[in-house]
Amino acid sequence: MIRKVKGTRDILPPETTLWNDVERTALRIFGGFGYSEIRLPLLEPTELFVRTVGEGTDIVSKEMYTFADRKGRSLTLRPEGTASVARAFIENGLGQRPQPLRLSYFGPMFRYEKAQRGRYRQFSQIGIELLGAATPAADVEVIVALHTFLAELGFDDLIIALNNLGDPEDRERFIAGLKTELTPHRDELCGDCQRRWEENPLRILDCKVQRCRELVAETTPVADVVSEDAARHVAAVEAGLQEASIPVRRAPRLVRGLDYYLRTVFEVISPELGEDTVICGGGRYDRLISDLGGAAVPGVGFAIGEDRLVDVLPQSFKDRALEQRIVAVLPVGGAAAAQATSLARDLVLSGVTAHTEVTGRSLKACLKWATKMAASVAVILGESERADGVALIRDLDRGEQETVALGDVVARVAELLQARR
RNA sequence: GUGGGCGUAGCUCAGCUGGUAGAGCACAGGAUUGUGGCUCCUGUGGUCGAGGGUUCGAACCCCUUCGCUCACCCCA
Numbered sequence: 001m002i003r004k005v006k007g008t009r010d011i012l013p014p015e016t017t018l019w020n021d022v023e024r025t026a027l028r029i030f031g032g033f034g035y036s037e038i039r040l041p042l043l044e045p046t047e048l049f050v051r052t053v054g055e056g057t058d059i060v061s062k063e064m065y066t067f068a069d070r071k072g073r074s075l076t077l078r079p080e081g082t083a084s085v086a087r088a089f090i091e092n093g094l095g096q097r098p099q100p101l102r103l104s105y106f107g108p109m110f111r112y113e114k115a116q117r118g119r120y121r122q123f124s125q126i127g128i129e130l131l132g133a134a135t136p137a138a139d140v141e142v143i144v145a146l147h148t149f150l151a152e153l154g155f156d157d158l159i160i161a162l163n164n165l166g167d168p169e170d171r172e173r174f175i176a177g178l179k180t181e182l183t184p185h186r187d188e189l190c191g192d193c194q195r196r197w198e199e200n201p202l203r204i205l206d207c208k209v210q211r212c213r214e215l216v217a218e219t220t221p222v223a224d225v226v227s228e229d230a231a232r233h234v235a236a237v238e239a240g241l242q243e244a245s246i247p248v249r250r251a252p253r254l255v256r257g258l259d260y261y262l263r264t265v266f267e268v269i270s271p272e273l274g275e276d277t278v279i280c281g282g283g284r285y286d287r288l289i290s291d292l293g294g295a296a297v298p299g300v301g302f303a304i305g306e307d308r309l310v311d312v313l314p315q316s317f318k319d320r321a322l323e324q325r326i327v328a329v330l331p332v333g334g335a336a337a338a339q340a341t342s343l344a345r346d347l348v349l350s351g352v353t354a355h356t357e358v359t360g361r362s363l364k365a366c367l368k369w370a371t372k373m374a375a376s377v378a379v380i381l382g383e384s385e386r387a388d389g390v391a392l393i394r395d396l397d398r399g400e401q402e403t404v405a406l407g408d409v410v411a412r413v414a415e416l417l418q419a420r421r
Numbered sequence: 422g423u424g425g426g427c428g429u430a431g432c433u434c435a436g437c438u439g440g441u442a443g444a445g446c447a448c449a450g451g452a453u454u455g456u457g458g459c460u461c462c463u464g465u466g467g468u469c470g471a472g473g474g475u476u477c478g479a480a481c482c483c484c485u486u487c488g489c490u491c492a493c494c495c496c497a
Contacts, residue, residue, distance in 0.1 A: 001470095003488075006488085006489090017483090026436095045470095057495090058494080058495050059494075059495085059496080060424075062495090063495080064497085080497085109497075110497090111496075111497090113422095113495070113496075114422075114423090114488075114493095114494090115489095115490090115493095116491060116492070117490085117491075118496095119495080119496070119497080123497060124497085125497060127497095155490095171424095172463080178434095188488085192493085192494065195494095203494095207449095208493090256496095257479095257493085257495065257496055258496095267497095276495095276496090277496085277497085278497060279497070280494065280497070281496080281497065303497060304497070305495085305497025306497080307495085307497075308497060309497090330456095332455060332456095333455090361450090362451095362455080362456095363455045363456055363457095363458090364455080364456060364457075365449090365451095366448080366453090366455095366456085367456055367457035367458085368455085368456095368457050368458080369457085370457070371457050371458050372457090372458095378456090381454060383455080384455085392455095392456090394456075394457085396457070396458080398457095398458085399456095399458085401456080
């Protein structure tokens with residue numbers, strides 16, 4: 001048996017309905033804020049991610065699906081979306097469009113990690129990017145849009161955590177200070193943190209080991225070390241969010257895994273999945289486009305993990321999304337088959353979902369099948385009805401049945417399904 | 422990459438100290454001629470993850486391997 005590649009998954013109906021609804025809602029809400037969808041390649045030159053995400057990050061150093069194409073060029077299956085948006089911005093001269101530019105995207109990303117719940121090698125993200133605005137108001141808008149989207153899905157228990165990473169210069173200073181403060185206790189840090197000391201000192205901040213947490217708690221938070229400008233910026237973002245009634249929690253130890261973030265960084269975590277499993281991560285990246293050789297265009301955005309989001313979707317949303325109003329079209333006897341299909345077409349065009357019985361089974365089996373298909377109404381096209389130019393319409397929930405002229409079937413079915421809501 | 426758990430029908434699982442496999446659900450058909458949802462009957466469906474070994478004989482024991490899963494690392 002051929003099996004799916006590790007870390008990928010088959011998303012089957014009816015779960016696909018959830019995904020469709022989530023994506024539709026994203027397009028509606030983000031689109032409503034002025035973000036238009038951009039569709040980008042899944043395949044990019046490896047260098048794009050090395051230069052933007054950062055050579056030292058886990059993503060680039062060990063998690064990328066990288067391979068050589070037939071001409072020896074190094075290509076990579078995108079591990080995230082923002083780098084591609086930046087590349088496309090430069091390549092397509094999007095700086096010539098009215099600024100700022102608001103873009104949204106969704107689709108699969110790839111990271112070579114060991115899979116577990118909520119973490120797959122192929123996973124989907126939904127993101128937006130606001131390019132060409134450096135103001136706190138831009139950050140506020142992005143987070144308000146995020147919150148609006150999540151609220152629209154029915155979430156009311158999600159936590160938005162916010163931190164200030166300062167500018168790159170601040171960060172270097174901060175790391176130096178952090179190390180100085182921790183040096184006396186360096187040997188008390190856990191094994192992972194010993195490693196992080198050299199490789200990724202910022203990560204020491206969000207270590208889960210109790211002793212590390214205690215030690216880190218004694219150190220000066222990043223936000224206290226950043227420049228005046230950066231501090232003012234994030235303070236303004238916070239104030240703006242407060243004014244918009246967005247519940248935000250300051251997270252002095254919040255760190256992100258991509259090098260390009262600066263100043264505002266934020267995450268959304270779900271109590272259900274636990275604090276370690278981030279549903280959404282984002283922040284500001286004012287140097288990303290210029291680092292790629294473009295103009296000095298600031299940006300801010302986020303990416304939502306769609307797999308994780310769907311995993312914890314509120315029941316209310318699922319119920320609504322999975323609610324269906326279906327009519328089953330049941331021809332009895334082979335002669336009615338074609339008639340059934342064209343009746344189904346009329347029903348479909350009238351906006352309802354019509355499942356047509358095409359295996360030629362008995363009426364009894366047809367009705368059983370209709371029930372299993374979750375149909376609320378069945379249209380029965382039998383021999384005698386054919387002769388009279390009528391059809392039987394059966395209300396499957398109530399068990400009531402009526403005879404209707406063929407020409408009135410669509411209207412009557414619509415009525416019955418309407419009453420069902 | 423590190424560590425733990427698990428691999429028997431589509432799904433959830435049973436299978437006692439080794440004697441060549443079962444249930445429930447699901448799926449299909451039927452219970453007097455054209456009427457479902459309950460019930461009942463019948464049927465389809467498994468090289469017991471794979472390979473090797475021990476044995477007269479292995480789903481059960483041993484070795485190897487692959488896969489799945491959970492946690493860590495990290496991240497969405």
